[in-house]
Amino acid sequence: MAPLGRAALLLAFGLVAYALIAGSYAAWKRRRRLALSAQNALLAAFPAALVAAIVLIVALARRNLTFVYVWQHTSKKLPLGYALSAFWGGQEGSLLLWLLVLTGYAGLAVLLNRRSRELMAWTVPVFALVAGFFALMLCFVSSPFNVQPAPPDGRGMVPSLQNPYMLAHPPLLYLGYVGLTVPFAFAMGALLSGRTDERWIVATRRWTLAAWTFLGVGQLIGAHWAYVEIGWGGYYAWDPVENAALMPWLAATAFLHSVMIQEKRGMLKVWNMVLVALAFNLSLFGTFLTRSGVINSIHSFSESSLGAWFLGFIVLMTVVSVTLIRWRLPLLRTKTKLESLVSREATFLYNNLLLVALCLTILWGVLYPILSEAVRGETRSVSKPYYDFFLHTFGLPLLLLMGIGPLVAWRRASLRSLGRTFLIPFTVAVATGVVLLVLGFGSSWPGLVTYTFSAFVAASIVLEFVRGRAATGSLRRLVARNRRRYGGYIVHASVVLLAIGIAGSSAYQTVRERVVRPGQSLEAAGYTLTYLGSSGIRGPNYTGFRAAIAVTGHGERFTLHPGMNDYNIEGPANEASIYHDPRSLGDVFTTAQIATGNQIDLKVEVKPLINLIWVAGFVFVAGALIAMWPDAVEQRRLAARYAAGAAPAGI
Amino acid sequence: MAWAVLAAVIAVVAVVFVARPFLRDPTPASDRLDELAPEARHRLALAEERDRALAALKELEFDHRTGKVSDVDYRAQVGPLRRRAAAALRALEHGEQAEHERIPDQGERVP
Numbered sequence: 220m221a222p223l224g225r226a227a228l229l230l231a232f233g234l235v236a237y238a239l240i241a242g243s244y245a246a247w248k249r250r251r252r253l254a255l256s257a258q259n260a261l262l263a264a265f266p267a268a269l270v271a272a273i274v275l276i277v278a279l280a281r282r283n284l285t286f287v288y289v290w291q292h293t294s295k296k297l298p299l300g301y302a303l304s305a306f307w308g309g310q311e312g313s314l315l316l317w318l319l320v321l322t323g324y325a326g327l328a329v330l331l332n333r334r335s336r337e338l339m340a341w342t343v344p345v346f347a348l349v350a351g352f353f354a355l356m357l358c359f360v361s362s363p364f365n366v367q368p369a370p371p372d373g374r375g376m377v378p379s380l381q382n383p384y385m386l387a388h389p390p391l392l393y394l395g396y397v398g399l400t401v402p403f404a405f406a407m408g409a410l411l412s413g414r415t416d417e418r419w420i421v422a423t424r425r426w427t428l429a430a431w432t433f434l435g436v437g438q439l440i441g442a443h444w445a446y447v448e449i450g451w452g453g454y455y456a457w458d459p460v461e462n463a464a465l466m467p468w469l470a471a472t473a474f475l476h477s478v479m480i481q482e483k484r485g486m487l488k489v490w491n492m493v494l495v496a497l498a499f500n501l502s503l504f505g506t507f508l509t510r511s512g513v514i515n516s517i518h519s520f521s522e523s524s525l526g527a528w529f530l531g532f533i534v535l536m537t538v539v540s541v542t543l544i545r546w547r548l549p550l551l552r553t554k555t556k557l558e559s560l561v562s563r564e565a566t567f568l569y570n571n572l573l574l575v576a577l578c579l580t581i582l583w584g585v586l587y588p589i590l591s592e593a594v595r596g597e598t599r600s601v602s603k604p605y606y607d608f609f610l611h612t613f614g615l616p617l618l619l620l621m622g623i624g625p626l627v628a629w630r631r632a633s634l635r636s637l638g639r640t641f642l643i644p645f646t647v648a649v650a651t652g653v654v655l656l657v658l659g660f661g662s663s664w665p666g667l668v669t670y671t672f673s674a675f676v677a678a679s680i681v682l683e684f685v686r687g688r689a690a691t692g693s694l695r696r697l698v699a700r701n702r703r704r705y706g707g708y709i710v711h712a713s714v715v716l717l718a719i720g721i722a723g724s725s726a727y728q729t730v731r732e733r734v735v736r737p738g739q740s741l742e743a744a745g746y747t748l749t750y751l752g753s754s755g756i757r758g759p760n761y762t763g764f765r766a767a768i769a770v771t772g773h774g775e776r777f778t779l780h781p782g783m784n785d786y787n788i789e790g791p792a793n794e795a796s797i798y799h800d801p802r803s804l805g806d807v808f809t810t811a812q813i814a815t816g817n818q819i820d821l822k823v824e825v826k827p828l829i830n831l832i833w834v835a836g837f838v839f840v841a842g843a844l845i846a847m848w849p850d851a852v853e854q855r856r857l858a859a860r861y862a863a864g865a866a867p868a869g870i
Numbered sequence: 871m872a873w874a875v876l877a878a879v880i881a882v883v884a885v886v887f888v889a890r891p892f893l894r895d896p897t898p899a900s901d902r903l904d905e906l907a908p909e910a911r912h913r914l915a916l917a918e919e920r921d922r923a924l925a926a927l928k929e930l931e932f933d934h935r936t937g938k939v940s941d942v943d944y945r946a947q948v949g950p951l952r953r954r955a956a957a958a959l960r961a962l963e964h965g966e967q968a969e970h971e972r973i974p975d976q977g978e979r980v981p
Contacts, residue, residue, distance in 0.1 A: 226877035230884060237888065249903040255891035263884040270880060337905045414906070416914050483929070485922055628933040629926065630947060636940045686936040860917045 221286060224274035224364040231267035231318065232354035234260045238347035246340035246411070254340045258329050261343055264350060265322040272319050275312060275363050279305055284373055287365040288312060294375040294788050296760040301381050307389040308380055310525070311363035316390070317506065318353040320397040324426075325350060328401055332422050342408030349400050352532050361525055378761075378784065378792035384444035391437030392464055396502040398430025399467055402474075403499035403540075406492055410543040415488065415550040420478055421857055425847050427478075431471040432843040438464050439836040450793025450810045452730070452824040454832065457606040459585045463505030466578050466585075470498035473574040476567045479703075483629065484564055488551040489544065490571070496540035501578075503533050508585070559631035566624040570617060577613040581606065611665050615672060618718055621711045622676035625683045643682055648675035666726030673715045673722075680708050680715075698845065706846025713838035716831045723805070723828030732822040734814045744825035746772035746807055753782070753811075753819065761786040763794065766811040766819050770798065781811040781821075804830040916962040923955035 242257030244250070275288070279302050284290045292305035292312070306312045325346040332339055357363070402423040409419035441461070442454040455461060474494035480487050507529035544551070557565060584601040591599040626640045651674035652667065660667050684705070687697040698705040729744035740749045751767040765782035779796040786792065798807040805827040812820045886893070906914065930947055933939040939947070 220873060223873040223877050226874075227880065230877075230881050234884060234888070245903065249905065251901050251903045252891040252895060252898065254903055256888055259890055260884075260888045263887050267880065267884065336903060340903055412905075416911070417918055418914075483922060483925060485918070626938065628938045628943075629929050631943075632938070633940060633943050636938060636943060639940075640938055683936075686938075687932075690932065690935040856921065860914070860921055 220274050220278060220283070221364040221366045224271045224278075225358075225362065227267050227270035227274065228315075228354065228357050228362070228364070231264045231271065231322065232351065232358045234264040234267060235322070235347045235350040235354055238264070239344050239351050242340070242344040242347060246344065251336070254336065254343070257343050257347070258333065258339065261322070261329055261347055261350075262326045264354075265319075265326045268315070268319045268322045268354075271357075271364075272306075272315055275315060276303060276306060279303055282373065284369045285366050286363070287367050288363045290367065290370055290373045292373070292376055294373040294760070296787065297373070297376055297381075298759055300383075300386060301376055304380070304386050304389075305376060307393065308376060308385075309363075311357065311361050313389065313393070313509075314353055314357050314361060315363055316393050317397055318350060318357060320393055321346070321350050321353065321400055324397060324401055325404070328404075328422075328426065335418060335422065337412050338405070338408050338414050338418055338422070340408075341411035342404050345404040345407045345411075346400070349404070349536075352528075356525060356528060360528060372788070375760075375786065375788035378786045378789045379448050381786075381789075382444055382448045384440055384448070388437055388441045388444055391433050391440060393437075395430050395432075395434025395437055395464075396467065396505060398426060398433060399471060399498050399502045401426040401430065402495050406495040407540065407543055410492065410547045413547070413550060415547060417482060418861070420482065420491075421861075424478075427471060427475060428843060428847045431468065431475060432840065432847075434464060434468045434471065435839055435843075436836060438468065439833070439839070443833060446808075446829075447795060447797065450795045452795075452808050452810070452822070452826075454829075457584070457601075457603055459588075460505070460509050462581050462585050463501075463508045466581055467498045467501040467505060469574050469578040469581075470494055470501055473571045473578075474498060476574075477571050480564045480567055485553050485555045486557070486564070487568075488553055489548065492540075492544050492551065494571075494575075496537075496544070497575075497578075500533060500537050500540065501582075503529070503536060507533060561627065561637070562631045563624060563627050563629045566620055566627055570620050570624065573613045573617045573620070577609060577617070580609040580613070584609075615665070615668055618669065618672045618676060618714070621714060622672070622679040625708065625711075626679050640682075644675045644678035647678035648672070650674075660727070663722075663726035666722045669718050669722035669726075673719050676711065676715050680712050683708055699850075700852075702848050702850055703846045706842045706844070706848070709842030709845060710839055711842075713835040713842055716835035716838060720828050720831030720833075720835060723831070724826040727827050729825040730822070731824075732820065734818050735821050736816075736818045741821055741823060743807075743823045744772075746770055746823070746825060748779075748807075748809070748821065748823055750819060750821060751778075753813075753817075756782070756784075758784065760788070764813070765794075765796075766821070768796070768809055768811075768821065770807060773800070773803070775800065779807070779809045781809040783812060799830055804828050804834075806830065913962065916958060920955065920958035920962055923951065923958045927951050927955055 238257045238260040241253050241260070245253035245257055275286075277283075278286045278289050279293060280299065282289060282293055282295050282297075282302060288309060288311050289305070292309045293302045297305075307316050325343075328346070329339065329343065332342075402419075405419040405423045409415055438461070441464070445456070446452075446454040471494075474491060477487050477494060478491050481491050507526070557568070559565065584605055587601050588599050591597050622644055626637070626644065628636065648671050652671035655661075655667055655670055660670065684694065684697070687705070688694045691697045691700065731741055731743040733739075733741050735741060735750040737750055737752045740747050742748075747770070749769045749771075751769055753764050753766045756763050756765055761784040763782055763784040765780040768779040768781065770777050770779055775798075777798055779798055781796040782794050784792050784794055793810055793812070795808060795810050797809070800806065805825065806829050808824040808826060810822045814820045927948070930939060930944065930951060934941075934944040
């Protein structure tokens with residue numbers, strides 16, 4: 220079976236190499252049939268990559284240990300679901316997933332936009348260049364189809380990856396990472412073809428939103444996985460690999476806002492190109508971080524041979540992007556100017572600057588230890604205080620801007636109008652801040668400011684819906700006539716929930732830890748936890764223990780069972796036990812480790828409002844879906860605009 | 871051996887698919903890839919400007935109805951925006967008229 224996988228990969232490589240070379244030549248020399256042939260090659264690359272993927276999936280399902288990759292990441296007793304998830308659990312498999320998703324996306328983008336021949340002629344080679352790099356890695360540097368004589372059993376899977384969230388978290392991140400290639404390829408195609416009008420934006424609008432949504436949901440699921448599985452009580456540790464997913468998401472968020480200014484005012488064409496290139500290159504950088512072995516992280520695959528290749532490709536793509544943008548600057552410059560610093564577009568601009576500033580400070584936090592070790596040979600780390608400082612510095616004003624932006628009119632707003640529209644949200648925010656201060660929430664100023672700003676944003680969103688409904692007569696009609704705007708407001712509401720959840724669970728959490736024997740208790744934030752005793756457990760591929768902890772407090776009585784699993788091959792892992800309080804939306808989070816004899820080391824963390832973070836995920840998806848939903852009126856308008864050519868099928 | 875045969879079949883199908891544009895149309899009247907003529911690009915830019923101007927007018931109306939723009943601000947802004955929209959429509963109509971008189975349509979063709 221392995222030869223079939225290798226042959227399929229070689230075929231995929233040949234096809235994308237042809238699409239790159241023939242496609243570039245066709246676009247340059249204006250050859251129609253050759254350009255179509257290059258498009259077909261890109262389309263055919265997906266089935267080829269799919270055959271390779273199926274071969275690997277079958278090998279994983281059968282635990283075919285003659286495949287080195289299967290031996291490295293599974294074992295005979297590993298449950299089937301986790302064995303299949305090993306597809307993205309290792310380096311070679313996740314590269315194959317990149318190629319599979321990329322060729323799938325590229326094929327779909329080609330099919331949807333085939334009529335826009337001029338733009339597609341140059342977009343196809345850009346897709347092919349990126350796909351070609353991954354196919355090259357898979358064929359000649361890091362193949363998932365290396366074979367060996369079958370050993371007695373596999374090396375198994377890291378225990379923390381044996382979690383249902385791991386079935387969804389990596390693929391969603393990949394759908395996001397790879398999805399950012401689509402706007403990048405179209406943007407570069409637009410620059411190469413000189414089609415710097417809005418055609419490429421129209422073609423990629425939903426692709427960008429979808430990629431951004433996948434990346435956002437993937438990160439949130441990853442955060443939940445870290446919370447329930449790793450056993451340290453947190454959900455985001457500013458780990459370089461976590462940051463690697465956050466950075467392109469921030470850049471894409473900035474792009475989604477600034478592109479609206481280009482559509483509405485014809486401004487920021489250069490800036491939008493820069494943001495698209497930044498988001499794509501950061502998604503490559505994220506892949507580089509996990510594949511290169513330059514950092515130590517629970518997410519990364521160390522001792523990799525891919526580092527230099529990835530670094531070279533990132534440098535190449537950055538140089539290509541910058542060169543193309545510089546080359547087309549005369550076409551990208553616009554005469555339209557910002558009319559006022561107090562306008563909707565100005566708030567978008569401030570939002571962009573803050574998002575990019577946050578993104579770049581995180582990038583520096585990731586790069587600094589790597590550069591420090593490479594240049595000075597010193598091992599340095601950038602820790603939580605650095606990130607927290609910049610999150611407060613840039614994140615809190617960003618939160619506030621989310622409330623200000625919707626209240627400000629396009630073009631320019633007078634002080635009188637602002638006074639009227641700001642009155643209710645401002646009053647709500649001040650009242651919230653004062654009440655919280657009186658209730659003792661001043662123990663954390665960042666927490667108090669976050670709650671106050673959140674109240675402001677929430678009030679402004681509600682006000683937007685109420686006023687909009689009054690103007691149109693129906694909420695349904697209001698949302699239907701501008702899905703992007705009102706879907707966006709729902710996404711903003713999810714960010715408010717996220718901010719409240721993060722502030723509550725970090726600024727106002729209570730942590731207690733103590734070694735206890737049966738009958739002894741521990742107090743935390745009004746809860747009393749009594750250790751009753753421990754018992755052994757046995758799973759399909761592990762043994763372990765669970766402690767019984769009786770908890771009382773706040774009118775509740777329940778039992779928690781933290782403990783540890785000792786996996787036969789992979790080793791020990793913490794198993795947290797969590798109580799979700801439906802009234803306070805907070806959690807009682809416990810972990811336990813054997814201390815000595817019948818004593819355990821019991822740790823409890825009471826985290827107010829943490830469940831709002833996970834609720835935010837559902838609201839985020841709902842808002843994103845509304846924003847993405849096709850609008851027939853808008854499609855007709857755009858079809859009329861492009862009447863000189865083909866109706867934009869990709870909108 | 872069976873895998874090798876399967877791989878060869880897949881490869882042959884892929885090659886035929888890639889060669890399809892040449893197989894379907896071996897002697898085309900023109901093999902030139904369509905591109906927008908400068909006039910068509912200009913017309914597209916005018917259409918984008920027209921859409922922006924009309925959208926700005928709609929936004930202003932909506933912001934006025936929701937109270938984000940006062941009556942005074944509305945009156946100050948609506949005139950210039952209407953003139954801009956009218957100018958964009960006029961430019962587009964004139965451009966199209968002139969083009970119809972001078973050259974055939976060279977826009978992106980629907981296959």
